[in-house]
Every structure is written in structure tokens, then in C-alpha cells.
Amino acid sequence: MQVEVKCSVSNCEYWARGNECVAGSILVSVDKHANANLKEEFGMLGGEHQDTAAGSAETCCHTFKEKSQ
Numbered sequence: 685m686q687v688e689v690k691c692s693v694s695n696c697e698y699w700a701r702g703n704e705c706v707a708g709s710i711l712v713s714v715d716k717h718a719n720a721n722l723k724e725e726f727g728m729l730g731g732e733h734q735d736t737a738a739g740s741a742e743t744c745c746h747t748f749k750e751k752s753q
Contacts, residue, residue: 697749711746 689705691698698707714735737743 691745693745693748695751696747697751698747699751705747707747709747712743713746715742715744 689707689710690703691705692703693699696705698705700706714737716735
């Protein structure tokens, strides 16, 4: 199954034409973890940690990496 992920953050390293996200994997979390370094603080990548969100406005993408100039 092919999954299409859209993203409007054009200064992200993984942003591509047509608002496509071309990251190899994507980590989305709830806003309360927005400033967390998940690899170090939680070890959550691929882990068993789970949160809930009432809607998309309460979520954030941790895959973002600013494009190098």
C-alpha cells in the first residue's frame, strides 16, 4: 500500500513539490511533546508509548528538519 503524506512546511528538508513529504519515516506526536527530543528523552521511535489527541490541531510532526541553504 502506498501512502501519500502532504505537508505545507516548505522549509523542511523533506518537503517536495506538490506539498509532498518525502521522508523515509514520519513521527507525529501530541502538542505536549512539541519541544521534546524524543530520541533522547523518551526513546519513543518505534516504542510502545501512546498518547491521544482530540483532533489534528493537537498534533505536531517531529520529522521536520530545516533545509540547508
